[in-house]
Amino acid sequence: xxxxxxxxTTLHKPESVYEAVEQAxxxxxxxGRSGHDPARKAAETAFLCxxxxxxxxxxPAERVVFTLNTTHALNIAIxxxxxxxxxxxxxxxxxxxxxxxxxxxxxxxxxxxxxxxDPEDTIQAFESALAGEPSAVVCTHISNVFGYVLPIExxxxxCRRRHIPLIVDAAQSAGVRPVSLKxxxxxxxxxxxxxxxxxxxxxxxLLCGEKPIPLLHGGTGSSSRDLEMPEFLPDRxxxxxxxxxxxxxxxxxxxxVNAYGLSExxxxxxxxxxxxxxxxxxxxxxxxxxxxxxxxxxVVSFTQNRLDxxxxxxxxxxxxxxxxxxxxxSPQAHASAGTLDRGTVRLSVSVFNTVEExxxxxxxxxxxxxx
Amino acid sequence: MFACYYxxxxxxxxxxxxxxxxxxxxAASVVRTPEFxxxxxxxxxxxxxxxxxxxxxxxxxxxxxxxMRVIHIRQDEREVGSAF
Numbered sequence: 001x002x003x004x005x006x007x008x009t010t011l012h013k014p015e016s017v018y019e020a021v022e023q024a025x026x027x028x029x030x031x032g033r034s035g036h037d038p039a040r041k042a043a044e045t046a047f048l049c050x051x052x053x054x055x056x057x058x059x060p061a062e063r064v065v066f067t068l069n070t071t072h073a074l075n076i077a078i079x080x081x082x083x084x085x086x087x088x089x090x091x092x093x094x095x096x097x098x099x100x101x102x103x104x105x106x107x108x109x110x111x112x113x114x115x116x117x118d119p120e121d122t123i124q125a126f127e128s129a130l131a132g133e134p135s136a137v138v139c140t141h142i143s144n145v146f147g148y149v150l151p152i153e154x155x156x157x158x159c160r161r162r163h164i165p166l167i168v169d170a171a172q173s174a175g176v177r178p179v180s181l182k183x184x185x186x187x188x189x190x191x192x193x194x195x196x197x198x199x200x201x202x203x204x205x206l207l208c209g210e211k212p213i214p215l216l217h218g219g220t221g222s223s224s225r226d227l228e229m230p231e232f233l234p235d236r237x238x239x240x241x242x243x244x245x246x247x248x249x250x251x252x253x254x255x256x257v258n259a260y261g262l263s264e265x266x267x268x269x270x271x272x273x274x275x276x277x278x279x280x281x282x283x284x285x286x287x288x289x290x291x292x293x294x295x296x297x298x299v300v301s302f303t304q305n306r307l308d309x310x311x312x313x314x315x316x317x318x319x320x321x322x323x324x325x326x327x328x329x330s331p332q333a334h335a336s337a338g339t340l341d342r343g344t345v346r347l348s349v350s351v352f353n354t355v356e357e358x359x360x361x362x363x364x365x366x367x368x369x370x371x
Numbered sequence: 372m373f374a375c376y377y378x379x380x381x382x383x384x385x386x387x388x389x390x391x392x393x394x395x396x397x398a399a400s401v402v403r404t405p406e407f408x409x410x411x412x413x414x415x416x417x418x419x420x421x422x423x424x425x426x427x428x429x430x431x432x433x434x435x436x437x438x439m440r441v442i443h444i445r446q447d448e449r450e451v452g453s454a455f
Contacts, residue, residue, distance in 0.1 A: 032382045032415075035403035043401065047386040062383045222381050225412030235381050 002357045003322045007144050007172060007299045007348035009194045009201055011322075014256040017198055017249045024248035031242045032221030032235075042244045049251035050234070056254055057189065057207050058180040065206040065237040066247060070171040071097040072215075073190035073206035076237055077167045078138065080213040081187060082107055086135035089164075091122065091150055092336035093143035096329045098169060102138070110134065114336035116143075117291025119151040126155050136165050136187070141179065142172035145333040145346060146289050147273075147299030149177070156184040165210065171195065172299060174205075175257050176265060181207045188212070196265075196350065197257060199250030202243050212237045265351050269298035272349045272358050276300055279362035285369045289337065289344070301344035306369055309343045315368045316345075321361045323347050373421040376442040377431070378404045378414055385415040388436050395430055397423045408442050416442075 003011045024045060029038035031046045046066070054061040067073040074097045082088055088107045090098060092114035102109050112129035113122035130137065137159050141152045152168060159166040165187035170179045175196030181189050187210045193203025206212065214229040218239035223230050230236050257265065273296060280288045280302060288302040304312065313325035326343045327334055334340040347361065379385040385401045392399040397419060404414035419427050421443070431438060 040401070043382055043386065047383065047390075050383065051390075061387060062381070222413055222415070223411035225410075230381065232381050232384070234383055 001320050001322055002353075002361050004347040004349060004353065004357075004361055005322050005324050006195065006350040006353075007328075007346065008324055009192075010196065010198055010350050010352075012350065012352040013198045013200075013249070014252065016252040016256060017200070020252035021200055021245045021249040024245040028244045028248065031244055031247075033219075033241075045244060045248045045251065046242065049247045049254070052251055052254045052258075053205055053207075056258065057174075057191075057205075058182040059207055059209070062233045063181075063208040065208060065212070065234045066242055067190075067204035067206050067237075068202055068243070069194070069204040070169065070190045070192040071204075073188075073204050074098055074138075074167065074169060075101055076206055076212045076215045077188035077190055078102065078105070078136075079215060080210065081136040081165050081167065083135065087132060089126065089129045089132075089134045089137045090332075091126075091139045093140055093145070093148060093150070093330065093333040094138065095140065095144055095169065095171065095333075096331070097171075098138050098140075099332055111332065111336075113150075116146055116289065116337050117148050117295045119154075119295060123151050123154045123158070126158055130158055130162050130164055133162075134164060136167060138167045138169065140169040140171070141177065142297045142299065143330070143333050144172050144299060145328045145330050145344065146291075146301050146337060147172070147297040147348075148291055149173075149295050149297050152184065156186060160185045172297060175253075176262070176269065176297060178262060181209055185209070193246065193250040193253065197250060198253030200246045203246040203250045206237065208233055208237070214239065216240060260351060268351050269349055272353055272355065273298055273300060275355050275358045276347065276349075276362065279359060280365070283362070283366050283369060286365070298349040299346065300348070301339075301346045303339055303342065303344050304369060309345050312345050312368060316361075316364055319364045319367070321364050323361075373443045373445055375419050375421055375424045375427065376402070376404065376408065376416040376444060377419070377427065377438040378408060378416040378440050378442065379438055380411075380414065382415045384437075385417055388431065388438065389417050391434060391436065392417065392419065392423075392427060392430060395426070397426055397430070399427075405442070405444070408440070410439070414439075 174191035193199030
């Protein structure tokens with residue numbers, strides 16, 4: 001199987017991640033509850049992971065909160081900053097983790113920047129949208145449908161200038177592009193552990209520039225006589241038993257990314273995307289969406305008129321190529337790009353994909369089109 | 372023979388402080404705060420040897436580490452004194 005659905009989750013993990021998860025399952029008890037050796041091991045593992053994430057994303061360790069996934073992290077962040085009916089500015093490429101949460105809050109949603117792969121347009125759109133003084137801005141760093149790398153540094157600068165809190169969705173950028181809470185000055189950054197950080201599913205991170213409002217209430221192993229959730233982080237946002245085997249795997253994943261190097265990862269993905277661009281261009285029946293190199297990540301979508309996109313993906317799966325199709329939980333992105341009516345087929349790469357795999361996948365795409 | 376327990380409000384804070392002390396060569400272990408000393412119930416502390424109390428206090432002061440209180444506990448695990 002050639003796995004090209006890394007934007008959903010990375011299937012191929014470094015060996016150290018599998019080993020770390022198994023080791024943790026065999027030796028680690030619950031975090032922050034007891035004082036015996038297995039509990040101490042859990043505490044040490046969690047602390048090492050928090051510290052590794054803190055160094056990676058440039059913030060103090062206690063401001064790294066473990067979550068189940070990016071959606072969980074975004075829910076905490078959005079429900080901290082947004083009250084029912086508040087005006088919120090988002091980009092034209094947000095995931096339903098953002099849209100549905102804002103919809104549930106009955107927020108007044110203002111979409112800024114719908115032109116794909118056009119950073120100048122995006123910046124200008126945010127500049128004028130923020131003149132309306134929203135309560136918050138939520139912006140994805142990289143579109144999970146098209147791989148458009150939004151100008152998040154410029155957007156964050158606009159937010160800082162106007163004193164508007166920013167929530168960054170780093171679902172597709174954490175582990176691929178530099179993400180620094182310090183440099184962005186964001187209120188919150190939400191990231192998955194299980195995509196380009198190569199942790200297991202069931203892991204995520206909320207990086208806190210501000211103090212979150214608890215989404216879950218429960219035991220934290222601290223200040224137990226208080227009936228309110230602790231004021232201090234990370235406990236305030238970590239009620240209940242944490243996924244320590246997941247955290248152990250995430251630690252191993254972060255160490256892998258550090259060892260490999262972000263610039264090397266980006267170079268590898270860029271090369272794969274260039275091969276993809278060149279090969280897909282040879283198939284006239286498909287319409288791929290590509291941006292200039294600096295605005296394009298390792299996530300690529302295309303449309304074609306031969307088959308429903310779900311059937312297309314199914315045919316590819318039968319030939320051993322794993323992709324995703326449909327709306328990718330991002331109807332907003334499709335609305336911006338004009339593909340809402342039929343969706344797209346999406347390929348997304350990781351460091352474990354090779355040029356040969358990309359070439360073979362493109363051969364299969366051509367075969368499905370022509371058969 | 373005593374041990375000094377510096378209590379912290381969170382496990383993470385205790386872990387950060389222990390890591391700091393180890394960098395200065397002070398043996399520090401993260402332990403559960405004795406229940407009698409956990410004013411809000413359930414907490415974590417750093418245990419250091421009595422002989423390291425002065426150095427620990429100095430390092431914490433210099434590095435801006437906030438702890439809740441210091442407890443001196445005898446070998447038989449009875450408290451002999453505490454300070455905030």
